[in-house]
Amino acid sequence: MIQLTNSVCEALICGVWRLIPVESLHGSTGILRRCPECHASIKLMKLGKEGQHPYFEHEKRNPACSLISAKGKAVKYVHSSVNVSEKDREDSEKFEGLLSLCISNNDMINDGEMGEDIIDVSDSTLSDLEKRHAINARIGLGTFKEAVISVWGSETCALTLTPVKEMLVASHIKVWRNCENTAERLEGANGILLCAHIDKLFEKHRITFRKVGREYRLKLADDLDSSLMTQLGINEGDALATGRMNAADLEKFEDNLAHHQKIFNHLNDKEIV
Numbered sequence: 150m151i152q153l154t155n156s157v158c159e160a161l162i163c164g165v166w167r168l169i170p171v172e173s174l175h176g177s178t179g180i181l182r183r184c185p186e187c188h189a190s191i192k193l194m195k196l197g198k199e200g201q202h203p204y205f206e207h208e209k210r211n212p213a214c215s216l217i218s219a220k221g222k223a224v225k226y227v228h229s230s231v232n233v234s235e236k237d238r239e240d241s242e243k244f245e246g247l248l249s250l251c252i253s254n255n256d257m258i259n260d261g262e263m264g265e266d267i268i269d270v271s272d273s274t275l276s277d278l279e280k281r282h283a284i285n286a287r288i289g290l291g292t293f294k295e296a297v298i299s300v301w302g303s304e305t306c307a308l309t310l311t312p313v314k315e316m317l318v319a320s321h322i323k324v325w326r327n328c329e330n331t332a333e334r335l336e337g338a339n340g341i342l343l344c345a346h347i348d349k350l351f352e353k354h355r356i357t358f359r360k361v362g363r364e365y366r367l368k369l370a371d372d373l374d375s376s377l378m379t380q381l382g383i384n385e386g387d388a389l390a391t392g393r394m395n396a397a398d399l400e401k402f403e404d405n406l407a408h409h410q411k412i413f414n415h416l417n418d419k420e421i422v
């Protein structure tokens with residue numbers, strides 16, 4: 150997995166926030182960039198006189214960010230994310246030449262993805278109520294979560310059967326921004342209720358589920374430590390509790406799962422620095 154440091158930032162390249170080494174951006178003026186962790190605006194620092202790596206600093210100190218580099222006493226500061234307008238997105242097309250320098254040119258594993266999706270919803274023409282539903286759906290709550298519980302017929306983690314409500318998140322199967330419309334995003338068969346830590350692994354395509362006979366069994370990414378996963382209640386081969394789903398929903402679920410497997414396979418075939 151990518152270890153974030155302040156030598157790597159995010160830049161808006163061809164409309165997508167991508168991870169790129171700070172040094173690759175020197176000389177590219179006008180490109181939007183932000184801290185990959187907290188999305189605050191940053192300034193780029195050149196190679197130091199003593200040979201330090203080029204790095205970034207937050208424009209304003211954000212004490213909550215682990216990539217903090219500003220020194221001095223703590224200040225009260227509400228950090229704000231870099232805003233992206235439609236024009237910025239269009240302008241970003243001209244930085245195509247930087248694509249090859251990105252650490253990962255696959256936007257599916259971009260850490261800023263959820264923030265981007267939420268900004269997209271906020272900037273859309275939906276009504277306030279629709280925006281609230283869409284944002285809740287993106288973070289696995291609200292009407293989407295209810296739809297998932299209804300389709301699966303149970304308010305427990307579909308893998309571990311954990312019934313602790315506070316731990317359960319409705320995880321999207323088909324990546325949110327690859328869904329064609331709001332209806333598809335809110336569709337219960339496009340979700341699995343999972344414990345929060347399992348949701349994270351599933352969302353990042355570090356685990357997936359494959360059909361074996363009539364069951365859907367867990368597959369771990371090759372580089373995950375299986376004994377550590379076992380301690381967390383995640384075992385290769387464990388089956389999802391699909392028993393209460395009706396045939397029509399099961400079919401939709403399988404279609405969505407095919408999308409998830411495809412990305413999982415793609416990410417696991419490829420070396421990630």
Ligand SMILES: [Zn+2]
Pocket residue numbers: 184185186187188189207211214215216217
């Ligand atoms: Zn930050």
